[in-house]
Amino acid sequence: MSNNTNSTVIVSAVASAAASAMLIRSAANELVPSEVLEYFSSKFFNLRHHFSSRFTIAIEEYQGMMCNHMYEAAEVYLGTKAALARHRVRASKSGNDKSPAFSIDKDEEILDDFEGVKVTWRFFRYFEQRTNRNHYINDFNGSSKREVKSYELSFHKKHKDKIFNSYLPFVLERAKAIEEANMALNLYTVGSENEWIGGVEFAHPMSFKTLAIDADLKNKITDDLDKFVKGKEFYNRTGKAWKRGYLLYGPPGTGKSSLIAAMANYLNYDLYDLDLSAVPTNRELKNLVLNMSNRSILVMEDIDCTIKLQNREEEEEEDNMERDKKESKVTLSGLLNAIDGLWSCCGEERIIVFTTNHKEKLDPALLRPGRMDMHIHLSYCTFSAFKQLACNYLKISDHNLFQEIEGLLREVQVTPAEIAGELQKKINAENCLPDIVKFLHNKKMVEQNEPKLSVIME
Ligand SMILES: Nc1ncnc2c1ncn2[C@@H]1O[C@H](COP(=O)(O)OP(=O)(O)OP(=O)(O)O)[C@@H](O)[C@H]1O
Ligand SMILES: [Mg+2]
Incomplete structure (x- = not known):
């Protein structure tokens, strides 16, 4: 038999096994009471987890009717890592935010590394049967289901302590800092x-x-x-x-x-x-x-x-x-x-x-x-303050008139506001700086004459 025929046989065997499994499952769903099915599936779940080396923390959006701060923090923190998602992310921006915020979408997975420990985050969104009609608030159509959104964080069991005591507090802190930095003043x-x-x-x-x-x-x-x-x-x-x-x-x-x-x-x-x-x-x-x-x-x-x-x-x-x-x-x-x-x-x-x-x-x-x-x-304009203003307004860091200006600033009391006012008048250094030199010379003359003026006035 050729390789091709071999793989066809395997594919059709797998397909028929899957079809039989589906048939059996749907027959079982109809014939076996749901309580019994639930019992076996939970036993199977426990057994699977018994042998797994992974540990998972589920972080749901609500605790009863209260928002879960850990969920909000996970959302913000993972938003900064959303570019690592493979297929889809969600973007949003509220009035007070400076820039858009991202969050990972349904069934997406993000890998993170915390001090050498690898963790996996997954986002889930599903509907759950209500247990108590008064318990949930989003009962818009009288529906008996509620939407559950949750992040699941999984990692190797041996890192449980580190994740609980260091990683989760770190995620909370980071989320707080990210939110604060994104808030407009x-x-x-x-x-x-x-x-x-x-x-x-x-x-x-x-x-x-x-x-x-x-x-x-x-x-x-x-x-x-x-x-x-x-x-x-x-x-x-x-x-x-x-x-x-x-x-x-x-x-x-x-x-x-x-x-x-x-x-x-x-x-x-x-x-x-x-x-x-x-x-x-x-x-x-x-x-x-x-x-x-x-x-x-x-x-x-x-x-x-x-x-x-x-x-x-x-x-x-x-x-x-x-x-x-x-x-x-x-x-x-x-x-x-x-x-x-x-x-x-x-x-x-x-x-x-x-x-x-x-x-x-x-x-x-x-x-x-x-x-x-x-x-x-805060005092009068020094040469170093002048250089900063020249850089702000004229985008220059040096000029052949700087030396003269430096000397004049040692002799004249001029405020940064006055210099800023002069710098605003012309946009180009060649026109502007000679005017600043003139302005400082004038100011120097006025300052030298001031004491005499006050004597005359007395
Ligand atoms: N140190 C500075 N650096 C940059 N710009 C300055 C500086 N000082 C003054 N200016 C410019 O001058 C303007 C007036 O300055 P500002 O209002 O900060 O002064 P002030 O010390 O608060 O004055 P006042 O005592 O009158 O309130 C500012 O808008 C700014 O453009
Ligand atoms: Mg002021």
């Missing part, structure tokens, strides 16, 4: 009812890459923020609240507000912009401060102008004399109270930023570590 402001309103998307483009401040200061700030973000364990261990306060001070136009935008973008934290002059009493202030979400930055700009920050003894005396009048204003002690309240409340990962043009006007109580942990001085 929100900006909140105080509404007429003294509540936070907005949640409008904050799309300020400033980043630490484009912020023009000295490289050392930039590194110091980003290191501090990194330490803060990674600090959960440290803050828990030392019993400190997981909060950090920054005071940004310096003349107008030196980049205080720009730095706040860069911080929010760097951390991917929401911003709560609190205009103290719009808050009528200490009580409302405290409520607002307590009603921020986690992973957020509370900003109070121009703190020296919005509140009369006299020293506290004075405030107490006045308080006794004019209690009624005072009650309709935010006071220094009200502000200190609100900050301390924020520090001691249960929420985590909060940052508070104050800005001022006049640090010397602020009460030392406001500035002590624990309230304002890091004081950041």
